[in-house]
Amino acid sequence: MPRREPLNREKVLTAALELADEEGLEGLSMRRLAKRLGVEAMSLYNHVSNKTDILDGIAERVFSEVAPSDPTLPWPDQIRTVTLNMYAAFSRHPIVPLALVTDQSNPTSAQALQPLDTLAGALYQAGFDDLRTRQALGAINALLLGSLLLSTGGFTGDPQPHTAEQGVSAYIRQVDPARLPHFSRLLRHTQNGVSPAADFEEALNTLITGLITSAPQQAPDHAPEGRIDE
Amino acid sequence: MPRREPLNREKVLTAALELADEEGLEGLSMRRLAKRLGVEAMSLYNHVSNKTDILDGIAERVFSEVAPSDPTLPWPDQIRTVTLNMYAAFSRHPIVPLALVTDQSNPTSAQALQPLDTLAGALYQAGFDDLRTRQALGAINALLLGSLLLSTGGFTGDPQPHTAEQGVSAYIRQVDPARLPHFSRLLRHTQNGVSPAADFEEALNTLITGLITSAPQQAPDHAPEGRIDE
DNA sequence: ACCTGAACACCGTTCAAGT
DNA sequence: ACCTGAACACCGTTCAAGT
Numbered sequence: 424m425p426r427r428e429p430l431n432r433e434k435v436l437t438a439a440l441e442l443a444d445e446e447g448l449e450g451l452s453m454r455r456l457a458k459r460l461g462v463e464a465m466s467l468y469n470h471v472s473n474k475t476d477i478l479d480g481i482a483e484r485v486f487s488e489v490a491p492s493d494p495t496l497p498w499p500d501q502i503r504t505v506t507l508n509m510y511a512a513f514s515r516h517p518i519v520p521l522a523l524v525t526d527q528s529n530p531t532s533a534q535a536l537q538p539l540d541t542l543a544g545a546l547y548q549a550g551f552d553d554l555r556t557r558q559a560l561g562a563i564n565a566l567l568l569g570s571l572l573l574s575t576g577g578f579t580g581d582p583q584p585h586t587a588e589q590g591v592s593a594y595i596r597q598v599d600p601a602r603l604p605h606f607s608r609l610l611r612h613t614q615n616g617v618s619p620a621a622d623f624e625e626a627l628n629t630l631i632t633g634l635i636t637s638a639p640q641q642a643p644d645h646a647p648e649g650r651i652d653e
Numbered sequence: 654m655p656r657r658e659p660l661n662r663e664k665v666l667t668a669a670l671e672l673a674d675e676e677g678l679e680g681l682s683m684r685r686l687a688k689r690l691g692v693e694a695m696s697l698y699n700h701v702s703n704k705t706d707i708l709d710g711i712a713e714r715v716f717s718e719v720a721p722s723d724p725t726l727p728w729p730d731q732i733r734t735v736t737l738n739m740y741a742a743f744s745r746h747p748i749v750p751l752a753l754v755t756d757q758s759n760p761t762s763a764q765a766l767q768p769l770d771t772l773a774g775a776l777y778q779a780g781f782d783d784l785r786t787r788q789a790l791g792a793i794n795a796l797l798l799g800s801l802l803l804s805t806g807g808f809t810g811d812p813q814p815h816t817a818e819q820g821v822s823a824y825i826r827q828v829d830p831a832r833l834p835h836f837s838r839l840l841r842h843t844q845n846g847v848s849p850a851a852d853f854e855e856a857l858n859t860l861i862t863g864l865i866t867s868a869p870q871q872a873p874d875h876a877p878e879g880r881i882d883e
Numbered sequence: 884a885c886c887t888g889a890a891c892a893c894c895g896t897t898c899a900a901g902t
Numbered sequence: 903a904c905c906t907g908a909a910c911a912c913c914g915t916t917c918a919a920g921t
Contacts, residue, residue: 452914453913454912454914462886463886464887464914465886465887465888465917466887469884469885469886474914474915523808524803525751525755525806528808531828533828536833536836539836540836543835543838544835553838553843556839557839557847558852561852562856562859565799565800566796566799568802569796569799572799573754573794573795576755578756578798597761598766599763602767603763603766604774605770605773605774605777606770608773608783622791625785626789628863629863629864629867630792630796630860630863632867633859633860633862633864633866634863636863637862659904659905682894693906694895695896695905696905698897703895704896
């Protein structure tokens with residue numbers, strides 16, 4: 424019987440990302456990945472050094488999918504577009520935020536860090552000093568990753584996806600309106616039409632509005648920027 | 654030899670939280686927990702139904718440590734204090750945000766959801782409608798959990814804690830200033846005196862500033878707001 | 884050069900058996 | 903009522919052996 428074309432790193436990473444997209448981080452095991460590639464688990468170690476290496480490779484790939492942003496935009500728009508582009512890429516591959524946050528991957532290539540560099544550049548352009556820039560960058564990152572993680576299986580006070588819709592309403596009935604009046608009102612009125620992407624965009628706009636407010640008044644550039652759209 | 658006092662759920666949860674605080678989420682296994690309690694792993698199942706039950710119990714406990722807030726404060730201060738109180742409790746027990754976000758725990762008691770109810774109440778008080786309240790609550794939650802996760806082992810473009818300080822500077826040298834000018838400036842200027850708690854407070858203030866800006870202009874004041882007709 | 888089988892040290896969990 | 907030993911179906915990874 425003809426041996427298949429031999430494996431290589433790229434094929435391993437491609438299959439790993441597919442598997443992770445279908446089954447999540449906990450579904451991505453060396454043994455299952457090998458099976459999908461028609462090989463024994465131990466063969467994978469000829470092409471990647473270990474599981475962390477796979478997760479790093481996946482993260483690098485997904486970072487490279489982040490659409491670049493126009494550097495001539497005013498700084499708030501630059502922050503908005505880069506961050507929304509990261510959100511879009513990561514929400515297609517939820518394993519990445521999860522692996523980042525559980526320290527199972529730690530990409531360090533210039534490619535991967537490019538979006539962070541753009542964000543830092545926009546913040547410096549706004550006139551923030553080093554401390555404030557680090558804080559603002561951290562805030563954007565936290566909002567981004569937190570939003571992604573909460574929209575995929577995370578805690579919102581909501582029930583887990585369960586099997587169907589009826590899980591939700593059962594849960595709502597379970598929340599005691601006497602002890603949690605506001606939260607149960609919220610649940611009752613928002614079970615329809617929840618859009619994580621739209622919610623994130625709104626959250627990001629709110630944060631950017633706050634950044635504009637706290638930015639040094641005299642913009643260091645010629646550009647009078649601070650538009651808030653709504 | 655005298656049998657020890659028998660185990661019970663409370664003892665199991667206490668030991669589990671201690672173990673998790675020392676060793677992290679991945680260090681908390683049924684077998685290691687049992688060993689710490691001087692018992693076989695299978696004994697634990699007499700007192701908890703499974704590992705998820707343990708993680709839920711831990712989350713409930715930590716939520717109950719969140720200091721309550723003064724409901725007479727203006728809504729922005731109420732949001733600030735509740736959220737900072739959650740941050741304080743969770744940063745003492747990093748397993749909780751991690752378990753929430755990986756869907757390994759899902760507390761649903763009124764006790765646990767109390768802080769979320771307070772936040773929702775403050776947002777309604779600010780005059781936000783149901784949609785905006787949900788979005789704002791999600792933003793606060795995302796910023797909170799994202800900040801906590803990033804400050805414990807997560808991705809910031811920084812290296813992992815490694816063994817020592819020298820890991821950091823080695824990493825900084827590794828970032829190419831030609832390709833990542835702003836980000837490498839940031840790393841160079843902020844390796845000293847990073848305080849996650851202070852950074853979070855700053856980030857939260859920025860978000861709250863944004864919320865104040867986008868809140869309906871006429872504050873509904875003391876007016877009884879939360880009535881739901883159905 | 885690439886792949887494999889067996890093994891090691893782990894997981895969560897079930898079940899029948901012990902006291 | 904509580905605890906245990908053996909077992910099952912998994913993990914990531916190493917290593918000597920095969921082609």
